Amino acid sequence: MLSKLAWVNGVAASNDTVGDGLCPGSYATSPQSGWLWDTGVRSYPSCTSPSVENNAQQCAGDPTSVIIRASGSPQCLATQMPGCKFNLHTMSQLDFDVTLQNCQGTWAAPLWLTPDHWAGGGRSGEIDMVELCPTDGIHSNFAGAYAPYGSEVKWNYDANSFSGHITMVIDSAGEVTVDLCTGSAPCAKTNGGATYGNIYGSNACSGADCVYTFISDIWNGLEGDGGYWGCTGGKTNPGSTCAYSIRNIRAKVSEGAFPSHCAALVSGSSPTPSPPSPQPSPTPAPPSGSCQVGDFVTCSDGTSCGGNQCCRDGSTCPSASNSFTGCSGKKTDCTR
Numbered sequence: 175m176l177s178k179l180a181w182v183n184g185v186a187a188s189n190d191t192v193g194d195g196l197c198p199g200s201y202a203t204s205p206q207s208g209w210l211w212d213t214g215v216r217s218y219p220s221c222t223s224p225s226v227e228n229n230a231q232q233c234a235g236d237p238t239s240v241i242i243r244a245s246g247s248p249q250c251l252a253t254q255m256p257g258c259k260f261n262l263h264t265m266s267q268l269d270f271d272v273t274l275q276n277c278q279g280t281w282a283a284p285l286w287l288t289p290d291h292w293a294g295g296g297r298s299g300e301i302d303m304v305e306l307c308p309t310d311g312i313h314s315n316f317a318g319a320y321a322p323y324g325s326e327v328k329w330n331y332d333a334n335s336f337s338g339h340i341t342m343v344i345d346s347a348g349e350v351t352v353d354l355c356t357g358s359a360p361c362a363k364t365n366g367g368a369t370y371g372n373i374y375g376s377n378a379c380s381g382a383d384c385v386y387t388f389i390s391d392i393w394n395g396l397e398g399d400g401g402y403w404g405c406t407g408g409k410t411n412p413g414s415t416c417a418y419s420i421r422n423i424r425a426k427v428s429e430g431a432f433p434s435h436c437a438a439l440v441s442g443s444s445p446t447p448s449p450p451s452p453q454p455s456p457t458p459a460p461p462s463g464s465c466q467v468g469d470f471v472t473c474s475d476g477t478s479c480g481g482n483q484c485c486r487d488g489s490t491c492p493s494a495s496n497s498f499t500g501c502s503g504k505k506t507d508c509t510r
Contacts, residue, residue, distance in 0.1 A: 195337075196241055196273050196419040197233035205230075208237045210436060211253045211390070220401040221250035221393040228253050230390070237438045238270075238423035240390045244280065244416045252391035257481070258439060259290070262299075262373065262384045264431035267441070268342040269360050270423040272304055274312070277416035278333040281393045281405045282306045284418045285340070289378030290385045296320055299378025301370070301386075303340050303352050306333055307405035314340075314352040314368035318404065324370035329354050348374035358422070388423075392416055435468075465508035469493040474505040 196202055205213055215228045230253040233239040242251050272284055283305040292298050296319030305313050312333050315326030331338070331354070341361040342352045350370040355361035370376070378384055393402065394414050402408065424441045425431075432439055465471055468481035471493045481493055490504045 194417070195275070196417060197236075197239070197421070198273075198337075200233045200235055202231045202241050202419075203234045205232055206234065206237070208435075208438075210237050210255050210258055210438065211240050212256055213253075216252070216254070218250070218252060218391070218393075219399040221252075221391075221395040221398045223395055223397040224248060224250060226250040226252055233419060233421055236421055239419060239421040240285075241419045242282075242284075242390060242392055242417070244392050244394055244414045246413045246415055248394060248396050248410045250391075250393060250395040252389065252393075254390070255388040255436075258432055258436035259385050259387050260425075260427065260431050262287075262289075262344070262379065262386050264428040265425055266344055267360075267426040268303070268423070269339065269425075269441070270303075271337075271339055271358050271419075271421040273337040273419045273421075274333050274335070275417045276334050276414070277306055277418060278311070279309050280306060280411040280414040280416040281309050281402075282416050282418060283389070283391050283393070285420045285423075286389055287386045288389055289376075289382065290387070291378055291382035294377045296323055297377050299373055299376030299384075301342070301350060301352070301373070303342055304354065307401075309406060309411065312336065312354070314354060316350075316368070316370045317401075319370060322371060323376075324350075325368060327352075327354075327366065327368040331356075344373065348372040348379075390420060464510075465493045467493060467495050467509055469508075471508060 209232050211230055211232070213228060215226050217226060227249060229242065229251060231241040233241065240253060244251065270285060283302060285303050286305060287301040289299045292300065296317055298317050300317035302315045302317065305315060307313055307315065312329045312331055313326055316324040338354060338356045339358055339361055340352065340354050342350065343363055344350050350373045351363055351367045353361040353364055353367040373379060394410050396410060423439055425439050426441045471491065473491065474489065481491060489502050492504060492506045492508045494504070496509065
């Protein structure tokens with residue numbers, strides 16, 4: 175999948191406390207305070223029709239988690255973690271739990287890493303830790319990288335009913351290995367995992383800044399770029415109800431690799447707490463008066479936002495940083 179990105183507008187997820195197995199020991203809910211994923215909407219060339227939606231939810235108490243569900247109609251669904259960008263040179267290992275339901279035949283990428291500088295397909299440095307591309311099963315790959323640069327793996331598990339763990343290891347020479355296993359403990363490094371020989375020699379890091387962003391998506395749309403045709407054969411999966419969750423993302427990184435508000439991503443941080451009793455979503459504060467950059471507030475059009483994102487009418491969120499230029503400008507500014 176390709177990853178040139180642009181803001182469109184804002185949207186919020188809805189509450190769901192159904193115990194459907196996507197959040198073991200917890201429950202699915204609309205984004206809580208401190209959630210690391212984005213509630214806004216961006217455009218992506220890999221799924222251009224219908225318009226992209228962001229219906230992402232989280233598992234209560236886990237700010238690293240993300241849940242995306244297809245509704246049965248053609249959809250382009252995505253979210254990402256732009257506030258937690260990092261330099262890949264700082265990371266030596268990444269672990270997370272994944273659950274897939276009813277996803278066979280649907281192009282879904284529950285968790286992948288896109289570089290800020292994306293160019294050259296298999297030489298781009300993109301890392302697809304878990305993806306249904308092609309849609310015949312669960313794969314780990316590197317945007318189609320081939321020997322001698324990299325090799326992908328199709329895992330022998332059922333994409334309609336799978337729960338397990340992914341471990342990605344990056345050694346000092348830049349070799350990336352991705353392994354998938356059952357259970358929730360880190361996977362052993364095996365000779366059967368997906369590999370990329372030297373990620374530091376990819377287009378993302380050689381002559382570029384090697385900065386990456388987490389993305390999660392379901393591309394079950396009607397049109398898209400070469401990635402769409404390559405992964406889906408140019409076809410949607412009619413009636414798809416693919417649903418998945420990513421949970422307990424933990425990274426072994428150098429000190430200071432992530433901004434302080436992304437501390438939950440760092441290995442050794444507190445485990446996921448017991449979920450609290452379901453609470454109604456907080457009412458956003460009005461944009462008038464004072465606020466801190468990143469606060470959850472109300473747009474002038476009545477929708478909600480927080481920090482560096484656009485309101486539904488295209489204006490800039492009142493609590494965005496004044497250096498943020500991704501929208502049409504602030505109609506109100508509560509940070510002054």
